[in-house]
Amino acid sequence: MFINREIEQYIQPTIDAFSVIAITGPRQSGKTTLIKQMFQNFGYYSLENPDILAIALRDPVSFLSQNERMIIDEVQHAPALFSYIQGIVDDNPARKFILSGSSNFLLMKRITQSLAGRVAIFELLPFSYGEIYNLVEEKSMDELLFSGLYPSIYSSTKTPQQFYSNYVKTYIERDVRDLLNIKDLMQFHAFLKLCAGRIGSLFNVSDLSNEVGVSVATINSWLSVLQASYIIFLLPPYFENINKRLVKHPKLYFVDTGLSCYLLDIENCKQLERDKMRGHLFENFIVTNYLKNRLNKGKTSNLYFYRDSNKNEVDLLLLNGKLFEAIEIKSSQTYHPDFEKGLVAFEKVFGNRVQNKQIIYCGGMENTAGKIKLLNYKHIND
Numbered sequence: 001m002f003i004n005r006e007i008e009q010y011i012q013p014t015i016d017a018f019s020v021i022a023i024t025g026p027r028q029s030g031k032t033t034l035i036k037q038m039f040q041n042f043g044y045y046s047l048e049n050p051d052i053l054a055i056a057l058r059d060p061v062s063f064l065s066q067n068e069r070m071i072i073d074e075v076q077h078a079p080a081l082f083s084y085i086q087g088i089v090d091d092n093p094a095r096k097f098i099l100s101g102s103s104n105f106l107l108m109k110r111i112t113q114s115l116a117g118r119v120a121i122f123e124l125l126p127f128s129y130g131e132i133y134n135l136v137e138e139k140s141m142d143e144l145l146f147s148g149l150y151p152s153i154y155s156s157t158k159t160p161q162q163f164y165s166n167y168v169k170t171y172i173e174r175d176v177r178d179l180l181n182i183k184d185l186m187q188f189h190a191f192l193k194l195c196a197g198r199i200g201s202l203f204n205v206s207d208l209s210n211e212v213g214v215s216v217a218t219i220n221s222w223l224s225v226l227q228a229s230y231i232i233f234l235l236p237p238y239f240e241n242i243n244k245r246l247v248k249h250p251k252l253y254f255v256d257t258g259l260s261c262y263l264l265d266i267e268n269c270k271q272l273e274r275d276k277m278r279g280h281l282f283e284n285f286i287v288t289n290y291l292k293n294r295l296n297k298g299k300t301s302n303l304y305f306y307r308d309s310n311k312n313e314v315d316l317l318l319l320n321g322k323l324f325e326a327i328e329i330k331s332s333q334t335y336h337p338d339f340e341k342g343l344v345a346f347e348k349v350f351g352n353r354v355q356n357k358q359i360i361y362c363g364g365m366e367n368t369a370g371k372i373k374l375l376n377y378k379h380i381n382d
Contacts, residue, residue: 001155002037005030006131006296007124011038014120014298019089020097022111025124026230026255027102027171030151034124035071035098042098043067047077060084071098076107082114089118102175102229120298125230126150126256128292129285130381141331141362141377142269145281148258164262168192175229180221187212191222195232195252196263200280202249202307203234230255235287238304238317251305253284260284282331282377286360287316289380290327312345323355330361340372 014021023031036044043066047053056063056078064070064084075081088095099119101107111119127149129136135154136144147153147160156163172192173185182188191212198208205223209216226232234250254260260281266272272281287303294301302320307313318325326343339359347354358373360380367374 002033003127003132003135003151003154005034005124006128006293007122007298008034008038010296010298011120011122015039015096018118018120019093019095020085020099020115020119022099022101022107022115022119022121023124024101024107024121024230026126027175028150028152028167029124029126029230031100031102031124032073033151035073035100039069039071039098042069042071042096044071044073046073048074053077056081064088068094069096071100073100074102075099076101076110079110082110086114086118102171122298123230123295125288125292125295127154128296128381129289129377130293133378133381137378140269141282141285142272142278145257145278145285146261146266146269146272148256148261150256150258153258160258161262161267164259167259168262172226172229172231176222176225179225179228187214188222191219192226193263193265195226196254196260197277198252199254199260199277200251200283203252204249231259233288233291235303235305235316238306238319253287255288257281257285257288279331282362283315283329286327286329286377286380290316290318293381306342306346308345308349310345313342314346315342320355323353324350325356325358326354327357328359330359332361333363335359335361335363335365335374343372 011021023035025031045052047056057080060078060081061084064081072081085097089097111121132149132154150163152158152163153160176182176188191208194208194211205216205219209219212219227234232252232254234252236250237248239248261272264275264277266275272278291301291303294303302318304317304319305313305315306317314326315329316327318327326346328339328343330339339361343357347357356373357371358375360375360377362377364376365374366376366379
């Protein structure tokens with residue numbers, strides 16, 4: 001069963017405007033399924049196939065001459081192709097290439113070097129909540145957090161534990177080996193688990209360096225690979241030149257909560273119900289959903305958080321020009337007036353620039369008419 005992705009409606013119009021479209025994102029996020037479905041009249045070539053890769057490396061001109069319209073999957077494995085593609089589309093803009101890759105670091109490096117101005121770039125993450133709402137609306141939030149939103153979870157008989165165990169061994173550790181030549185994978189695995197324990201918290205590289213027992217430079221290099229592989233992302237704090245001391249460390253989140261649960265050794269939904277990280281995982285789920293909604297439109301992230309020295313905090317800010325949407329995220333099923341504290345403090349600082357204030361939680365009572373909207377998480381895309 002093919003599940004339509006929101007990003008399709010934004011990719012389709014670009015095929016006439018650009019000779020090259022690049023689609024990147026984590027492994028198993030559905031890139032190959034998407035591009036095969038959307039571009040059925042294109043020749044498909046995966047450079048994960050050793051035979052095809054050998055041909056592309058040995059004779060790139062011949063390889064790129066096989067079809068007028070080509071999909072080249074995992075294109076980062078043959079970096080020499082980018083310069084040839086540049087020459088081809090400069091000479092003949094009617095040629096079309098769809099490039100896909102799972103390493104944002106390698107793919108984007110080659111694109112900026114060779115294809116700047118010739119390529120439309122999209123990032124595809126696992127499903128957003130809205131994309132599979134009809135499939136999961138009867139599931140509890142604990143089930144959603146535990147299962148995660150990778151397409152394979154919904155298209156195979158693998159349990160989340162089986163899928164994520166294989167995902168760590170087959171993809172994350174392999175990508176790390178390829179990019180960083182790490183010999184002590186146990187130490188890196190410990191780093192991954194410590195990151196999972198910091199979801200929704202301020203990320204301090206020095207603290208993590210001390211816990212893992214490696215240098216700050218090593219932590220930064222590992223972190224860059226996890227970001228480039230779309231395993232984690234860092235939410236930046238918002239600050240301006242105002243008369244307040246503001247936090248300037250980012251907050252750490254995982255792109256998928258199912259992977260986080262696996263790394264936290266959460267083995268079932270019952271265990272998750274009682275786990276101290278449940279609230280952080282719910283926050284992660286909501287924040288990543290807003291990130292996906294943004295990337296699915298072909299836009300860059302406009303997400304921030306706010307925290308001042310008095311511990312006034314807003315979990316999520318959406319910056320639209322100079323205006324803010326301010327969002328507080330609570331896993332509770334019961335509303336409490338204290339939920340509004342951070343939003344009220346934020347509005348006192350930024351005044352009428354705060355366009356919209358809302359609280360997203362797990363409760364059933366909603367109020368969309370008040371100054372601060374109260375929403376159940378199921379209605380975040382309404």
